Amino acid sequence: MRVDILTLFPDMFPGVFATGMLRIAREKGLLDVRTHDFRRFAKGVHQSVDDKPFGGGPGMVLKPEPVFECLESVLGDERPLPKMLLMTPDGAPFTQKTARALVREPRIVILCGRYEGFDERIRQGWPFEAVSIGDYVLSGGELASMTIVDAVARLIPGVVGHGLSTLKESFEQGLLDHPHYTRPASFRGMDVPEVLLSGDHERIAAWRHDEALRITKERRPDLLRNLPERSD
Numbered sequence: 735m736r737v738d739i740l741t742l743f744p745d746m747f748p749g750v751f752a753t754g755m756l757r758i759a760r761e762k763g764l765l766d767v768r769t770h771d772f773r774r775f776a777k778g779v780h781q782s783v784d785d786k787p788f789g790g791g792p793g794m795v796l797k798p799e800p801v802f803e804c805l806e807s808v809l810g811d812e813r814p815l816p817k818m819l820l821m822t823p824d825g826a827p828f829t830q831k832t833a834r835a836l837v838r839e840p841r842i843v844i845l846c847g848r849y850e851g852f853d854e855r856i857r858q859g860w861p862f863e864a865v866s867i868g869d870y871v872l873s874g875g876e877l878a879s880m881t882i883v884d885a886v887a888r889l890i891p892g893v894v895g896h897g898l899s900t901l902k903e904s905f906e907q908g909l910l911d912h913p914h915y916t917r918p919a920s921f922r923g924m925d926v927p928e929v930l931l932s933g934d935h936e937r938i939a940a941w942r943h944d945e946a947l948r949i950t951k952e953r954r955p956d957l958l959r960n961l962p963e964r965s966d
C-alpha cells in the first residue's frame with residue numbers, strides 16, 4: 735500500500751514511521767508512506783499557506799493554491815484518482831470498520847489541515863472524504879493521519895505476525911477484547927482464572943466470549959446496540 739501525506743509539518747512523522755509495526759510494514763515492503771510539504775508550493779517571499787477569511791472573523795484559512803499544486807505534483811496523470819482523505823474534526827468518524835475498508839485501497843492520499851480551516855474550494859476541486867478521529871479539535875491533522883496509517887497498516891496481510899490476532903481483538907467482533915494473562919500463573923496473590931489453565935479449548939472460548947460481553951456491557955454499552963449476529 736502506498737500512502738502520500740500532505741502536511742506543513744513533515745518533521746512530525748519520521749519517528750512514528752520508524753517505530754514498531756509501521757517500521758515492520760515498511761521494511762517488509764508492504765507499506766510505502768511518504769510526506770509532502772505543501773509549503774514548497776506556496777508563492778511569494780513569505781511562502782504563506784494561509785490567509786485571513788473573506789467575510790472577516792478570527793483565525794486563518796488554508797489557501798487553495800499550494801494544496802492544489804502539491805496534489806497535482808503528487809498525483810500526476812494518475813486516473814482514476816486514489817482514495818483521498820481530508821483530516822478534519824467535521825469529518826465522518828474513523829472506526830475499525832473504516833480501517834478495514836481502507837486496507838483494500840492500493841493507494842491513499844491524506845491532506846492534513848492546520849489553522850482554522852481549509853478554503854472550501856479544496857473540497858470542491860477534489861473528491862476528498864472528510865475523516866475525523868474523534869470529537870475534539872487537534873491543532874492539525876497530522877496526529878489524525880498517523881492514527882489512520884497505524885490502524886490501517888496493521889491490517890495489511892503479513893504485517894501482524896499472527897493474522898488471527900487482528901481478527902480477535904477489540905472491535906473486530908463488535909465487542910471489546912477479553913482479558914489476557916501470561917506467566918506466572920500466580921503473581922502477588924493474584925491468580926490466573928482456572929479455566930485458562932484447563933486446556934479445555936471449548937470452555938476457554940466460552941469464557942473469553944462471556945468476558946468480552948461483560949466488559950463491553952460495563953465499559954461501552956453503546957457498542958452492544960450495533961452487535962452483529964454471531965456466525966459460530
Ligand code: ADE
Binds near residue numbers: 822865869871
Ligand atoms: N484535525 C483537527 N482535529 C481533528 C480531528 N479530531 N480529526 C481529524 N483531523 C483533525
